[in-house]
Amino acid sequence: GESVGLHLPTLSVQEGDNSIINCAYSNSASDYFIWYKQESGKGPQFIIDIRSNMDKRQGQRVTVLLNKTVKHLSLQIAATQPGDSAVYFCAEIFRYSNDYKLSFGAGTTVTVRA
Amino acid sequence: ETGVTQSPTHLIKTRGQQVTLRCSSQSGHNTVSWYQQALGQGPQFIFQYYREEENGRGNFPPRFSGLQFPNYSSELNVNALELDDSALYLCASSLSGLGEKLFFGSGTQLSVL
Numbered sequence: 182g183e184s185v186g187l188h189l190p191t192l193s194v195q196e197g198d199n200s201i202i203n204c205a206y207s208n209s210a211s212d213y214f215i216w217y218k219q220e221s222g223k224g225p226q227f228i229i230d231i232r233s234n235m236d237k238r239q240g241q242r243v244t245v246l247l248n249k250t251v252k253h254l255s256l257q258i259a260a261t262q263p264g265d266s267a268v269y270f271c272a273e274i275f276r277y278s279n280d281y282k283l284s285f286g287a288g289t290t291v292t293v294r295a
Numbered sequence: 296e297t298g299v300t301q302s303p304t305h306l307i308k309t310r311g312q313q314v315t316l317r318c319s320s321q322s323g324h325n326t327v328s329w330y331q332q333a334l335g336q337g338p339q340f341i342f343q344y345y346r347e348e349e350n351g352r353g354n355f356p357p358r359f360s361g362l363q364f365p366n367y368s369s370e371l372n373v374n375a376l377e378l379d380d381s382a383l384y385l386c387a388s389s390l391s392g393l394g395e396k397l398f399f400g401s402g403t404q405l406s407v408l
Binding site (some may be wrong): 226 | 329330336337338339340342343349351353384387395396397399400401402403
């Protein structure tokens, strides 16, 4: 399953399918974005990051897309596996002079069906 | 495992008390940030320390304070605890004050009764 353009709090995906997780960010001046995965009882785990001067970045089985026009970020996971079941958060970082602010999105719970 | 360790893992306090949470950053990292995560929500940024100086702060009252030591470990202090302070407190470290590629610990679960 996939969701395009809309943030959903939950996403159920068939094993082997591709997943798309969406995130809307709030500050047009944010210049750095990160996707995190959080499993139950653990801290968030870094997945992939992207700077504001890019619109796409690929990692191993993951791709992040950034659309600054509509302040939208997405994470695509290829060939979703049971180990991908977790809560996924996007984070935006605003940096100016000595000021630093990081904001996390609401999170999407991904459940992978066998 | 990220190499970021937090202590204690669980803590129970009563309203009005004070608490100190501790974090050891990953080797080589000079920046530490702290987050509050309520159940079912995303982490909320409290503040960040870079080379022992606070260089960013979220929307938390002054009763949330911190320290970073010369070895880059850190403490989060919360005074006059309130029931709403019950949450998972996460620490993250990174290589620079720019806060990139944060590596998180497993957190301290604080319960305020």
